[in-house]
Amino acid sequence: MRLSLLLLLISWIPVVLAEPPAGAPKGIPVEVVNVEMAMVAEEVDTVGTLLPAESVIIRSEIAGRVTTIHFSEGQLVDKDKPLITLDSEEYKAQLEASNAEVKLSELNFERQKDLLSKNASSRQNFDEAQAKLSESRARQNLDQTRLEKTKIRAPFKGMLGLRNISNGAYIRAGDDLVSLMDVSSMKLDFRVPEKFISQLKIGQAVQMSVDAYFDKDFSGKIIALDSEVDEKTRTILLRAKVANEKNLLYPGMFARVSLMLEERRGALLIPEQAIVPQGQDSFVFKVVNDKVAMVKVKLGQRQTGTVEIQEGLRADDKVVVAGQMKLRDGAPVMAINSTESPQIKPIAAPKSSKPAKTDRGN
Helix, strand or coil: CHHHHHHHHHHHHHHHHHCCCCCCCCCEEEEEEECEEEEEEEEEEEEEEEEEEEEEEEECCCCEEEEEECCCCCCEECCCCEEEEECCHHHHHHHHHHHHHHHHHHHHHHHHHHHHHCCCCCHHHHHHHHHHHHHHHHHHHHHHHHHHCCEEECCCCEEECCCCCCCCCEECCCCEEEEEEEEEEEEEEEEEEHHHHHHCCCCCEEEEEECCEEEEEEEEEEEEEEEEEECCCCEEEEEEEEECCCCCCCCCCEEEEEEEEEEEEEEEEEEHHHCEEECCEEEEEEEECCEEEEEEEEEEEECCCEEEEEECCCCCCEEEEECHHHCCCCCEEEECCCCCCCCCCCCCCCCCCCCCCCCCEC
16 A cells, blocks of 8 residues: 555656746746848958158259258148259359350351352361251250259159258258158058958058047058069058048058958848857857757858858847857747847948958958
8 A cells, every 4th residue: 555655656756847836937048139130341450551642852963052942841842842052153154155155156057058058168067067066055955954953843742851951061963952742642551461362452442540640530542452472471562542631641650451341231240149169160049939949150250249140040030149058959948138139230331430340350
């Protein structure tokens, strides 16, 4: 009798344990979000250096003494504006002598021409007079050019640097006098890894920032690509043009560069915390009919707090973002939050602002 009662009690135990207490959750509590569709801006982050659009060191082509300096250091000057005048007295005297020689040669040439027409002189004398006239005129042009070079002018519109001379100084041909730079726009030189070459083209958008203006971005476009890859760094040199209307940028500045490679609309995004890494693969727990399925996914671009899913999910799928440690494939779950995903926002790249960051770089 006692044995029968004991066996009966043992048979009831699984039934009692299998029934959850009243009010207990029907699955493991988890937080879930919807897979969102948004635009992803794929870009590469690197660093670069600013260069002037045009740059030259002003040098004199002739020797002489400085008589007048027509500019102030740091001044913005127009093309052909006189910058430096050298003592021109010696060159004026040489030009006057050349002018006199030309007049004499012209008279002698006319005389020989008249005599030849009357057969009173030889053809050789005429040819010599003609050659002498050409030679004197060439010397006159040379002296005129030298005289004009005593006034040094700006070859283009730009900003002058610090001068290396003073009034009264004697300069030799080739001496550095002052730098002139066109800073109305800037060249931005930077390098990117060779793996991005297939995605590079003239006209691509570039965003850059400098330490001097930490809260301001500058926009530009690629204008040239180098013809070869650096075999040591395996990078290619790119050059962009950046507007500098307010003259905020200076040559030599260090720049942080973001190069826009591609904009993809309709990309699938989920929070980073939904990813469950296992070895070299990545998985997520997708919620289907109040149960989870462990799904392998292919990751794309990483944004701040979010990651793009290229394979494995569809729009409006639900994924677990908190509570994964307790889960296994096929486990029942109960969402304890809304299926909306306020933490995921469409990631756009407005033209007037810096595109969203990615994890691709050099």
